[in-house]
Structures are given as C-alpha cells and as structure tokens.
Amino acid sequence: MEKHQIKTITFEDDGNIPNNPFHPLILYPGALDHPGNCMKIFKENNWTNAWENGVFSYHHYHSNSHEVLGVIKGEASITFGGENGKTVEVTVGDVVVIPAGVGHKKEASSTDFRVVGAYPAGMPHDLRTGKADERKDAIDNIKNVPLPATDPIFGVNGPLLDVWGR
Numbered sequence: 011m012e013k014h015q016i017k018t019i020t021f022e023d024d025g026n027i028p029n030n031p032f033h034p035l036i037l038y039p040g041a042l043d044h045p046g047n048c049m050k051i052f053k054e055n056n057w058t059n060a061w062e063n064g065v066f067s068y069h070h071y072h073s074n075s076h077e078v079l080g081v082i083k084g085e086a087s088i089t090f091g092g093e094n095g096k097t098v099e100v101t102v103g104d105v106v107v108i109p110a111g112v113g114h115k116k117e118a119s120s121t122d123f124r125v126v127g128a129y130p131a132g133m134p135h136d137l138r139t140g141k142a143d144e145r146k147d148a149i150d151n152i153k154n155v156p157l158p159a160t161d162p163i164f165g166v167n168g169p170l171l172d173v174w175g176r
Contacts, residue, residue, distance in 0.1 A: 015039070016169050019096055026140035027071055027092035027113035028149050033174045035090055035112055037098065038105040041163050045102050048080035048126040057162040058132035064123055065116040069093065069140060073148035074155060075133040077108045078162040084123035089115045092140065105163055107170055111152040113140065130158035 017037040021029035042048055049060050057078050065079070069092055085101040092113040100106065108114055116123075129135055136151075138144050157175065161168020 016173070018173060019090065019098075021091035021095055021112055024092035024094055024113075027069060027095075028073075028111045028145065028152060029071075029091055029113065030109035030111040030152060032152075033076075033109040035109060036107040036170055036173060038107075038163060038169075040103045041105045042080055042082075042103040045080065045082040048082050048105075049128070052078060052080065052126065052128040052162050055160045055162050055165045055168075056132075057128040057130055057158070057160070059134070060126055060128040062124060062126050064119065065114060065125060067116045069113045069115045071111055071113045071138050071140075071148075072108075072135040073111055073138050073144075073151035075129045075135040076110050076155060076158060077127055077129055077135065078105060079108065079125045079127050080105045080162075082124050082126055084120035086119035086123045087117040089113075089117055107162060109174075110155040111148065128162065130156075130160070130162075 018034035020034040081104045089097045161170040
C-alpha cells in the first residue's frame, strides 16, 4: 500500500465540544485498497481495541484517546467538530483519524454503512457529549493524551507522525 494524499481539518473549541488545539483531524481518502482487511491493517500498526459498527447519530467525542475510523461498507455524511463543524462525505476505503476531543456525528448514511474503529495501542476510551459538567476533566484529559507511536495505515513512516509531530 503506497501513501495517499491526506487532508487535514483543524477545529476550534465550540463551547460544548472542546475539539483539539494540538492536532488536526486527518482524512485519508481511498486509503484502504482492500477494506475487508481494515481491522488487520490497524492491528498490524498497533491501533487495537477495535470494533465494527456505525457512527453514533449524536455529537460525541473521546477525551482520553485518539480514534481511527476505516469505512468498510457504504457511505455517510459525518459532521466533525461539533454543531458548527464541517460535514465530510466518506465512502468505502476512506480512513479518518480523529484526535482526542474532536466531536463527530453521523448525519446520514447508506443502509449498509459500516466502519472499523480502533485506538492507538488499544487505549481505553470514554464517551463525552459536550455537557458542561464533563468539560474541565475532558480538557485536562485531551492535554495528556500521548501521541500515537504509529500511523494506523502506514505504520512508523505514515503521514500522521509528520502532521502531528514525532
């Protein structure tokens, strides 16, 4: 698998969803040549604690871990960054690395839409929805999430490490 062009999007704190002031979201359009191998590729690159399902249809984020989503079936519109964020169309073969704190919500999808999700080194992840009482702890958590040791698709030489810093 050769490196693909990536796209990055940076989000500001929207007052509810803190987003991430340190790292942009990274889109890898069409990075999965064989989407059925997605979980295996993530595991080979030490992004584990994996699951297969869809994306929640409400704004949420993880304050204590970064997350990768690989689209293995169908297509969807996902809003990243909270209510005033950016809606991105994803389809089979696309991969998205979501930094800790960045909100995401499925707006619409095909009936067969499925993703594989995973976390660097299998980190446990919380589920936050932007409530005021979770904000202080969430912001503290986001500051302390370590950089991944590998890119979920390209390993130690992947663009994530260049974009987020080594």
